[in-house]
Amino acid sequence: MPxxxxxxxxxxxxxxxxxxxxxxxxxxxxxxKKFVKKSKKYAAHDENNQFKVGDIVSIEESKPYSKTKTxxxxxxx
Numbered sequence: 339m340p341x342x343x344x345x346x347x348x349x350x351x352x353x354x355x356x357x358x359x360x361x362x363x364x365x366x367x368x369x370x371k372k373f374v375k376k377s378k379k380y381a382a383h384d385e386n387n388q389f390k391v392g393d394i395v396s397i398e399e400s401k402p403y404s405k406t407k408t409x410x411x412x413x414x415x
């Protein structure tokens with residue numbers, strides 16, 4: 339089964355070898371039929387601490403690195 343790949347913006351790089359990526363998506367509201375923006379934050383593994391706040395990155399599903407970190411940064415999008 340292929341791994342999911344998401345694109346988002348780095349919102350925090352304070353942890354060692356970890357960045358927090360905010361991924362935004364658009365969902366249609368069930369009653370009003372308007373598109374609403376929803377966002378979710380993912381903790382992603384950054385081996386070399388090379389990504390900084392504001393960078394647009396792609397993240398990929400991976401093995402669990404910790405309780406909350408199950409994504410890896412694959413490149414600068």
